Amino acid sequence: MAVDFRFIVIGRGMMGTAAARHLSSMADGIALIGPPEPEERKAHRGVFASHYDEARITRTFDGNLAWGTFAARALGRYRDIEAKSGISFFSEVGCLFAGPAPRDEQDFLLRALAVSRTLGSDIETVAPAELRQRFPYLNVAPDFSGYFESNRAGHINPRALVRAQAKLAEQGGVSLIEATVTSVRDAGSHVEVTAGDRSYSAEGVLVAAGAFSNFHALLPRRVDLRVMARTVVFYEIGEREMTIFGDMPSTIVLGDREEDHIYILPPVRYPDGKTYLKLGGDTEALSFSRLEEAATWFRSDGSVAERDHLSRIALQLMPELAGCPVTSAPCVANFTPTGYPYVGFTQSPRIAVLTGGNFVAAKSSDELGRLGAVLLKEGRLGDEDFGRELAPVFA
Incomplete structure (x- = not known):
């Protein structure tokens, strides 16, 4: 059957918007679905995100080579993202x-x-x-x-970085959909995504919903998180x-x-x-x-x-x-029990997951988003991207 999109990224946070931006240079037919920041935090009844803030520390100094590498790669792209989007965040x-x-x-x-x-x-x-x-x-x-x-x-200003990533993703042809996804289902030949009162289909889906990845029915099986x-x-x-x-x-x-x-x-x-x-x-x-x-x-x-x-x-x-x-x-x-982020496929070869910040991922979000995009497009991550270390663990 004909699908609505080739790939759908779920989650408009720091990793999800980065993944959508990187995917926009790899393929056509990309959608990014997620709710905006609530106007009244204390009255909001839906999902939240931890990037609703103005400052996160960024550095390469880290006791783990993978995390240090992710940070260094992301930092190397900050100024280019600022220049292309016109939004300062670093x-x-x-x-x-x-x-x-x-x-x-x-x-x-x-x-x-x-x-x-x-x-x-x-x-x-x-x-x-x-x-x-x-x-x-x-x-x-x-x-x-x-x-x-x-x-x-x-x-970095995480709100501003998310705005910059979303702006560049949209300029690259990504469809931005403001809605909360409540269901993701592998339908055999495609994936069905329910968001609000609408349903969307895609060849592949990347669930990048952060701490909320196990909530609703976004994954075939819960990740150990x-x-x-x-x-x-x-x-x-x-x-x-x-x-x-x-x-x-x-x-x-x-x-x-x-x-x-x-x-x-x-x-x-x-x-x-x-x-x-x-x-x-x-x-x-x-x-x-x-x-x-x-x-x-x-x-x-x-x-x-x-x-x-x-x-x-x-x-x-x-x-x-x-x-x-x-x-x-x-x-x-x-x-995560591994200490690494999860960037890998679930039990479905059409549904991948990107989560597990371990409280140090904000500075590396652009690189983690790139890894999610590569995974969805190529079907795997190589050793140069620490692919084996990033394999999800399921509960």
Whole structure:
């Protein structure tokens, strides 16, 4: 039978829009289906996405070669995407890691330095005696060293990146459909996709619905994916604080315990006209297995206990934040048992899945989208793309 589209990408987030853009240069007859960001978050009853924000850290410094490679490839295309779309989203302010001396050869910092050498990334090691002088906004322990990536690092605006990807995809001939997909079914010779009150058919489908990939009936079988609640904290920054924090790079501080790790975004102006310094951590106390649970979380202000925990650490590291108004918001991270993203086919040779950000994928979303596009078009990923590591695990 004749199909409506050759390929359909489900999910208009960071990976899905990237996949649609890349597919537009590989084939004709592409559709990208997904809902827009809700106008009123606390009143919304449908699906959400974690890119509804103004800042995400970007860097190549990573203890895993695959993740470092994905980031480096994506970063290499940022400026081209900006130029072609006319939408700016990348702030190249650099990224600083700060932490205690490595305890053994498996320490993240030593592994990240080895990966950086392989990738040719320029990482400057800052001795403890120089760290607080170079980065005076940060009050860390006297034995902490710094690892500073000044080029191809900083932060991206995820909302703006999604707009840029969608604009270029549409210019490349992709049909953008604003709707929530509730069913994907392999009909034998084609795939049937139900979105809203419409049904669409395609030769192949890529499900890139992030943390919501297991919700509704998008996959023949659920992928093994933990969907975890995260809380982020915002400090409202005034003129005085801007003189202190205005030129800071994106920052990640590694504590002695994992729950004390913290990431910090430099001051960024938000849609409400105010400027906020944002931070978050690695605490995971709540998981979701149903759409209703995740949607309820997204309508909240996050965890009060986690907000207070992050605020205590923030004021220890950045005492000059004292007195700034503090708010919090919900976020969701999804984790795979392999530690890698999933980019592979399901039990159906016509339905593929792209998900599993493991809380580090925003910076790499353009490359992960490209891998999803290659998979759908070519039917496989090679070793140069870490294809075997990216195979989905099913629940």
